[in-house]
Amino acid sequence: QWLDGLATTIDKVQRAPGRHVQTLAEASFDAWTKYYRPDENTPNASVSYYAKGALVALALDLTLRAGTASRVSLDDVMRTLWQRFGRDAGSPGIEDDDLQRIAEELSGIPLASFFTAAVQSTDDLALADLLKPFGVRLTHSAASATPQLGVDTADAGDEVRLTTVYSDSPAQIAGLSAGDLLVALDGLRVTPHSFERLLGRRKAGQRVEILAFRRDELRVFSVELAAPAADRHKLHVGQRGNALRRAWLGRTGKHERSTDHGDREK
Known part of the structure; x- marks a missing residue:
């Protein structure tokens, strides 16, 4: 069910041309003046910091788990953030680089290039590559053969x-x-x-x-008319067991499972 929802989130982000215009940092900064006041051009000019942020969190979690043989995950980072910045009323405010610093401290993995690409650029996340070590395959295809106007x-x-x-x-x-x-x-x-x-x-x-x-x-x-966009994503779970996937998602069924989502763009 979680992979099912994840496919929907990937669809949402990949269908917005604005993901190549606005970075995640800009989307967050501009939220009060743009995100909550959408107009007809919003999908072309901006990206949802909720949806893109969820995918960046996924990418960071996968990076930490794969790089530490599941010893460290995003859960550990969030727990540490709470202990240092959220638990006590007198805790200091969090700075922009604290998330990266704590993730590096816990994992021992250099993450400057990750945060630059994921947060400060408009590049697409390499989710397919990040999912491979976990035995999960990401594919995309067109929802139908109907040509599109866009x-x-x-x-x-x-x-x-x-x-x-x-x-x-x-x-x-x-x-x-x-x-x-x-x-x-x-x-x-x-x-x-x-x-x-x-x-x-x-x-x-x-x-x-x-x-x-x-x-x-x-x-x-x-x-x-153009060919239909290949913007419907599927997540396929391999049949064989995978230690990284078990630590990440828990037990999986014996048969390959896939998700198939998204409203079709005309």
Whole structure:
């Protein structure tokens, strides 16, 4: 069940183009002015410090466990943080580098490059590599064969409104914007019930004509559909026992288990 939820978190982070724009440190710093005041461009400009933070915590835990043969984990780091900074009312405040310092102190592992990459850069985390020693395989694939526009939508009565147009997507390249109200695709009316079906009849690389209202102006857009994004993640647990995995997750079943998650982006 935990791996099941983890796959969902990976999907959420990997689907946001903003992960390549905003670092985790910036996301945390800007939370009160940006994260809690989202707009139509939020997925393109920012990353959730909750979701990305959860994956960084996972990466740190795996790094500590693998590097110490399970002697030290993130649990130990958090416990030490509580003892030094949280248990007593007079405890000093935690500084930015205290987490790294304590993790290094407990594990003996140099972690400067890890924290720089995970917290201060926009690089994707190497989760697949970190999971391998634990006998867990991370894969990704497309949710379906339906080509994509690269948008999120919302029902507006019997009509479809674009709520987000993703950076560098077919829709953005063609000039579509969040707020546009879709009217027709290749001359056929677009409704909440027909939109997915109309896209499903086309193929990636095919060019379609979309009519949309932008406020009171009817506009025509020529869009080249893209292949569906490979943004659905699975975690596969190997059949053979693994000492690192047992120390991390406890006992596992005899048969390979996998997770398969995420709402599909149109």
